[in-house]
Amino acid sequence: MKDSIVRGTYEEQVADYEGLDISVTCWKDNKVVTLASTYVGSEPAETVNRYDKKQKKQISIACPKIVKDYNVHMGGVDLMDSFLGRYKIRIKSRKWYIRLFYHMVDMAVINYWILYKKKYPNLTLEDYRSELAETLCSYKKYDTNKRGRPSSNNVERVIEAKKH
Structure with a gap:
């Protein structure tokens, strides 16, 4: 035509x-x-x-x-493509499976955001992604199991625990 x-x-x-x-x-x-x-x-x-x-x-x-x-x-498919185009994990790789992995992560984040929006309708995808990133970065930030020689405070606690 x-x-x-x-x-x-x-x-x-x-x-x-x-x-x-x-x-x-x-x-x-x-x-x-x-x-x-x-x-x-x-x-x-x-x-x-x-x-x-x-x-x-x-x-x-x-x-x-x-x-x-x-x-x-087809509205859902087009909407997913729209969200993927706006906010995408930008990592370049020649390995096809790495690109596929990050594409799946992007799709999972968008799907969870859609579910999360039912409870918090004013939350944008950008805000959700930044909140998710902060949460993942602070996860187990204050873990007591650290590498290296234990400090004297930890040794005293271990010795007291063994006495009991």
Whole structure:
């Protein structure tokens, strides 16, 4: 589809591959959107409201069924990608498994933040990450088991404990 095509028009092509129908739909919104599915096609089309900059008002345009289903079911994935793009652990590595590990850590932090937000709704992801970092850095900061020769205070406590 070309950019000169009117907003709201769509075109669908269906192909059969090993007995499975594959629908590819191109829809013109602000830009051309192309979606492929084995689940749903473009019909029945619905109408959606969009703001038109030239007319400076809301207009109704046709929207294929595949776009509506995508928007309903893929919101969580797009939201996760958005959060990952904003706050990411920035460690460069040539090893693919290191990058994968930190990507999984990022996803776990975002998922825990979403759960944490149910209790504290005003907490932003940035604040949560900094609070989490401070907590992890101070974890076992004052541990009594230290390397090296024990101080005289610890030796006296050990000797008194053995006497009892």
